[in-house]
Amino acid sequence: MFDMSLPWWEFVLRGAMVYLVMLAMVRVSGKRTVGQFTPFDLLVVMLLSEAVSNGLSGGDESVPGGLIVAATLVALNMLIALGTSHSSRIEAILEGREVLLGRNGKIFDDVLKAQRISRNELDNAFHKMDVSYEEMECVILEADGTINILKKR
Incomplete structure (x- = not known):
């Protein structure tokens, strides 16, 4: 339960890679995906989360591994929020414009x-x-x- 099968830094790297690629995919998919989910959009989001789950953990099922990935995702989300609040250019790239x-x-x-x-x-x-x-x-x-x-x- 507490023995990680991968080094801690690999969880951080996996979490960062999956987060950034998924962010790009959601951004490219258009504004409707974010603001107005249809049942089909919701299904895609649910399937995407399942599709990337092994990529995040690398098959590791330990508690520390899961917590490291979760902390990495939260930290990246906070960094992006900080970046978009301080730079209109970053905001336009990540969130788009009207x-x-x-x-x-x-x-x-x-x-x-x-x-x-x-x-x-x-x-x-x-x-x-x-x-x-x-x-x-x-x-x-x-x-x-x-x-x-x-x-x-």
């Missing part, structure tokens, strides 16, 4: 496609905010994946 999806009642279909947002998702956002397309001044896809709609004055 994207204009439409203006003055006109939706930019090419931008919707590029951001992998369906017209149905957009319609749902309009419905939730009780705004019609004619009343819309602009529609913004936020960096966290939420859709905000500003009404005309």
Whole structure:
């Protein structure tokens, strides 16, 4: 239970590698993955966690090994949070920027496609905010994946 089959530094290295690769994969997958999980997105996240679990531990089932990996993941998360809070450039790279999806009642279909947002998702956002397309001044896809709609004055 307490005997590690790998040196402590390998747990740190494995945790850091898996964290950074998974961060890049989530970032590349788009804003919707982060902000608006569909059942399929949730399934992918669950399967990803299972897929990388052995990569994190290297087959080691010891308590210290698991705690070292967990501490590494938490430390990396804290470092990234610190970096994004101090640098807008790092924030833009890791979290992205907002994207204009439409203006003055006109939706930019090419931008919707590029951001992998369906017209149905957009319609749902309009419905939730009780705004019609004619009343819309602009529609913004936020960096966290939420859709905000500003009404005309």
